Amino acid sequence: MKNKILNTHMRSTLGYRILSLSVFLLVLGCENDDAQTVARLTTLVWEDNFDVDGAPDPTRWRFDLGDGTAQGIPGWGNDELQYYTDRPENVTVQNGFLLITAKEEDFNGAEFTSARLTTQGLFERAYGRFEARIRVPFGQGYWPAFWLLGNNCDENPWPACGEIDIMENVGDEPTIVFGSVHGPGYSGGDSIGKDYELTDDRFDTGFHVFGIEWSPESINYYVDGDLYQSITPEDIDEETDGEGQWIFDRPFYIILNVAVGGNLPGPPNDETVFPQTMLVDYVRVYEQ
Amino acid sequence: MKNLLYINVRRVLFLSLAITVFYSCERDLSEDAQFATFPANGDIFTDDPVGLTDQFFDSFDPATGANPEGFDRDDEVAFEGSASIRIDVPAPDDPDGGFIGGIFLDRGDGRDLTGFDALTFYARGSTTATIGEVGFGTDFGENKFAVTANNIRLSTDWRKIIIPIPDPSKLVQERGMFFFSAGTQSTNGFGFTFWIDELRFERLGTIGQSRPSILGGNDGRFPTTVGESLTIGQLQQTFNLGSGINQTVIPAPSYFDFKSSDPNVAFVNELGEVTVINTGTTEITASIAGVLAAGRISVESSATAQIISLFSDLFADVPVDNFNGFFENQTTQGGVIDENGNDIIKYTNLNFVSINFFSEENRIDASEMTTLNLQIRVDETVDTGDFIRLELNNFLNGVESGSSFTIPSTELIANEFVDFAIPLSEFQGLTDRSGLGLLFFVTEGTISNISVDNIFFSAE
Numbered sequence A: 001m002k003n004k005i006l007n008t009h010m011r012s013t014l015g016y017r018i019l020s021l022s023v024f025l026l027v028l029g030c031e032n033d034d035a036q037t038v039a040r041l042t043t044l045v046w047e048d049n050f051d052v053d054g055a056p057d058p059t060r061w062r063f064d065l066g067d068g069t070a071q072g073i074p075g076w077g078n079d080e081l082q083y084y085t086d087r088p089e090n091v092t093v094q095n096g097f098l099l100i101t102a103k104e105e106d107f108n109g110a111e112f113t114s115a116r117l118t119t120q121g122l123f124e125r126a127y128g129r130f131e132a133r134i135r136v137p138f139g140q141g142y143w144p145a146f147w148l149l150g151n152n153c154d155e156n157p158w159p160a161c162g163e164i165d166i167m168e169n170v171g172d173e174p175t176i177v178f179g180s181v182h183g184p185g186y187s188g189g190d191s192i193g194k195d196y197e198l199t200d201d202r203f204d205t206g207f208h209v210f211g212i213e214w215s216p217e218s219i220n221y222y223v224d225g226d227l228y229q230s231i232t233p234e235d236i237d238e239e240t241d242g243e244g245q246w247i248f249d250r251p252f253y254i255i256l257n258v259a260v261g262g263n264l265p266g267p268p269n270d271e272t273v274f275p276q277t278m279l280v281d282y283v284r285v286y287e288q
Numbered sequence B: 001m002k003n004l005l006y007i008n009v010r011r012v013l014f015l016s017l018a019i020t021v022f023y024s025c026e027r028d029l030s031e032d033a034q035f036a037t038f039p040a041n042g043d044i045f046t047d048d049p050v051g052l053t054d055q056f057f058d059s060f061d062p063a064t065g066a067n068p069e070g071f072d073r074d075d076e077v078a079f080e081g082s083a084s085i086r087i088d089v090p091a092p093d094d095p096d097g098g099f100i101g102g103i104f105l106d107r108g109d110g111r112d113l114t115g116f117d118a119l120t121f122y123a124r125g126s127t128t129a130t131i132g133e134v135g136f137g138t139d140f141g142e143n144k145f146a147v148t149a150n151n152i153r154l155s156t157d158w159r160k161i162i163i164p165i166p167d168p169s170k171l172v173q174e175r176g177m178f179f180f181s182a183g184t185q186s187t188n189g190f191g192f193t194f195w196i197d198e199l200r201f202e203r204l205g206t207i208g209q210s211r212p213s214i215l216g217g218n219d220g221r222f223p224t225t226v227g228e229s230l231t232i233g234q235l236q237q238t239f240n241l242g243s244g245i246n247q248t249v250i251p252a253p254s255y256f257d258f259k260s261s262d263p264n265v266a267f268v269n270e271l272g273e274v275t276v277i278n279t280g281t282t283e284i285t286a287s288i289a290g291v292l293a294a295g296r297i298s299v300e301s302s303a304t305a306q307i308i309s310l311f312s313d314l315f316a317d318v319p320v321d322n323f324n325g326f327f328e329n330q331t332t333q334g335g336v337i338d339e340n341g342n343d344i345i346k347y348t349n350l351n352f353v354s355i356n357f358f359s360e361e362n363r364i365d366a367s368e369m370t371t372l373n374l375q376i377r378v379d380e381t382v383d384t385g386d387f388i389r390l391e392l393n394n395f396l397n398g399v400e401s402g403s404s405f406t407i408p409s410t411e412l413i414a415n416e417f418v419d420f421a422i423p424l425s426e427f428q429g430l431t432d433r434s435g436l437g438l439l440f441f442v443t444e445g446t447i448s449n450i451s452v453d454n455i456f457f458s459a460e
Helices: A002-029 A233-239 B002-032
Strands: A043-048 A082-084 A091-094 A097-107 A110-114 A116-118 A128-135 A142-150 A163-168 A176-182 A192-197 A208-214 A219-223 A226-231 A252-260 A276-287 B043-045 B071-074 B084-089 B100-105 B118-125 B130-136 B147-153 B159-164 B176-182 B192-202 B208-213 B219-224 B229-231 B236-240 B246-251 B257-260 B266-268 B273-276 B280-288 B296-301 B306-311 B333-339 B342-348 B352-356 B371-378 B387-396 B399-401 B404-408 B418-423 B436-442 B450-459
Touching: A082 A252, A097 A252, A110 A252, A128 A142, A128 A163, A142 A276, A163 A208, A163 A219, A176 A208, A176 A219, A176 A226, A192 A219, A192 A226, A192 A233, A226 A233, A252 A276, B084 B100, B084 B176, B118 B130, B130 B159, B147 B159, B159 B246, B208 B280, B219 B418, B219 B450, B257 B266, B266 B280, B273 B296, B371 B387, B436 B450
Parallel strands: A082 A110, B219 B296
Antiparallel strands: A043 A276, A091 A097, A097 A110, A097 A276, A116 A252, A128 A208, A128 A276, A142 A163, A142 A252, A163 A176, A176 A192, A208 A219, A219 A226, B043 B192, B071 B084, B084 B192, B100 B176, B118 B159, B118 B192, B130 B147, B130 B176, B147 B246, B208 B236, B229 B273, B236 B246, B257 B280, B266 B273, B280 B296, B306 B450, B333 B342, B342 B450, B352 B436, B371 B418, B371 B450, B387 B399, B387 B404, B387 B436
16 A cells, blocks of 8 residues: 555656646647646547537447346446437537436436447457546536446456446536446445545536556556556555456447436435536547 | 747747737726725634724624624634634523624725635534524625525534635625624524634635526516516525535625616616516516526516515515415415525415415405416326316305316426416306405315415406
């Protein structure tokens, strides 16, 4: 544990140096507005900037529909309350943003509707820098997320196939996001991860950049310019007393969704405002 | 390299342009306007009062029952540092006054609070009571930018209290630093003590999701005639704090920007006072710092409009006997309640209930009226077969006669107020209406829970 703190500290120092460098570049260059300071991978391999109004680009995104029953996991495995649709009122691209909107309405037996987009079968890869710029909704019961799932979950059921949560938030904690990994021996409530808290800002009133840099040695998590967590195979070994294994060496795909209710956030209450929208400015993937 | 040089030249050009503009701006402004600057110090009490009047605590007038004796600095108790403010809340029968309250005033001409987003302090109680009202902006003068938060819960340990500022840009010169009022409503008349420490304005950055509202967030219809006026009430604003908890404040009208869609029909001033100057219709809306408030008023001005109001947000109500007569065979509970600062009538376990105005002096002569207006919200699911039967009973020469109009389930919406404007001619059996005395709501148990608001007769 002591070792880990030291490790984080060293990384922060490195981050600071890179920050200084990029500030210098910014002064010289003026056009360089990508001030990402904690990431080293800069060769773009996949992106969606959501520049075309209408339905999300079908060459990049597909939808998970329903309440999970058809997938064999009613409530999507977490007792979630929403029914996912691909209707424009739940998911659309407008003015350069992807909008995922959770609504309160009676729909196919559910009380809420929302949307979940994935790149399954369209874009899957191991390693790289996965990043998105997002503004989340707020209020008890909202559970927005930007995450990755192993592409062999059909043959190798979760948690064995692995999950990398780049950003999760529960709506009653507007200043906190968390990043984590799930695998065999460290899933659900026993996942390995960390909170990141804003002390003078919120995640629901402006956009923030959420990303990971994923290599065979580590998954590094950052929010805006701050690297706040590094998860290594050794960490998984330590945290699970040798029971858990690093399973993050195969292709994963990207998921963006807004869940309502479920085991993690609990159900919405009388004060929860519906409808509300998660806005995504872009999703980008880089390699070395 | 060449490219870089070009950029640098361009930057230099831009900079010199900016400097030129800046200089010329400053010259213009200094000639035309004088900007008074007020201190931007946010501290109010740390271990001592900061920049407050020598009086420190300015009590409400003891003639109103305020107790000026229960206020002191406590050198034994502190959240931070060495001292706190100690407030002893008296029992209602205390000879020095039955409640305590007052303000702290800036000793100068006021402070610039535009850089802050909240009043914050730490509070601790001798018991888990509530402080009735807390706020700022009250200066015992115009109270122009007064803000109040109700029922602040105390813990027996220190707890940080956050009162958001509705729109900091308005507070360029504020003298009202703090305001509180406390009685023993939450402790059954037993006096208690609470302490306040580290009282200051702060910029937290974690407050968001401003949701202002007028009229309790409801839409109101104001049938009226030229020359009438009304004041927009039930002003509220709810923020979400960094903790995820919603905090509602009551901002003074001057925080709102009121707007009339047709000022030639009715105009509205900065205090939310609407004056009707012509026939026609106009819509009154409000916003705080660009965020549109929930709730709006539709002013419908005609030559002949008349109103008799039983229970409404917009009109002066006539007196009634009661809002629930608890008759024999009646299961219905409830009556007038405060719902988030909005008075409504809420009935539960409903089979039938009536609003009663049958005592001689309260009977209503609705002979000139044409319409019964009301808003009904069904506080449960609406099922096929549900209904609400409205019955109006009239007293003519001592004889009571009934009449009814039934609202079917298809007209009702669960958990949402629906506006009804029912012509009195639709009430079966209502031949004379010179002595109306009861308005019944009958569901025969098909609907158990309803809320009712804005009940008035109109002639339009």
